[in-house]
Amino acid sequence: MGGLRPQEYHNSIFEIDLEKLRRMGKRAIIxxxxxxxxxxxxxxxxPALLVWLAAVRGHGLKPCIVSNNSGPRVSEFASRAGVPFVCNAAKPRRKGFARAMQQLGVExxxxxxxxxxxxxxxxxxxRAGAYTILVVPIDRREFIGTRLVRMIERRVLNHLRRRGLLSPK
Ligand SMILES: [Mg+2]
Structure with missing residues (x-):
């Protein structure tokens, strides 16, 4: 189950300690x-997201969106946010992450x-060899297939929590 274990778990992106990531030598955030x-x-x-993205860059982290969603949705959002992107990424396959890292010039x-x-x-x-951070989904208004996966996901999270493998939440 190691592949499913995030290194950190937060209520939202806004709780991520960007200064800690900078000190760890991180240079990109997918x-x-x-x-x-x-x-x-x-x-x-x-507006809050745009402020956060500015803070990300201020900590020396290059942002990139990697999404399984389709081209127009992702490209429109990414251009409004001023962030490079990879769409139709087929996560959990490695290739979308690899393409993003190549674009950003990072390991x-x-x-x-x-x-x-x-x-x-x-x-x-x-799988891609990155440092992983799980956040609580913003809301439950999502694709029916995703809702089914959530049920299984809750079981895995409970399992990790019971074993003390989930921090800091
Ligand atoms: Mg998502």
Whole structure:
């Protein structure tokens, strides 16, 4: 179950300690889009998100969106946010993460992956050799297939929590 274990777990992206990541030598932060940065299919970044992205860059971290969602949704959002992107990423496959790291010019050990789903973001990020951070999904307004996966995901999280493998939450 190691591939499903995030290194950190937070209520939202806003709780991530960016200064800690900088001190750890991280130089890039790969971000899931739906339910990590905004609600599912919300077309525009929020003002709070834009402020956060500025803080990310201020800590020497290059942001990049890696999403399984399709081209127009991701490209429109990413251009509004001023962030490079990889769409149709097929997470948890490694290739979308690899393409993002190549675009950013960073190695896996310098890369953080942030997302709200264990079976795509965290499993994929761990496979890609990155430092992984799970966040609580912004809301439950999401794709029916995702809702089924959540049931299994809760079981895995409970298992990790019981074994003391989930920190700091
Ligand atoms: Mg997501």
């Amino acid at each position: 971000l899931d889009l739906d339910n990590t940065l905004v609600r599912w299919n919300d077309p525009a970044p929020t 896996p050990h310098e890369t953080v992956v942030v997302g709200d789903q264990l079976f795509t973001d965290i499993l994929g990020g761990n």
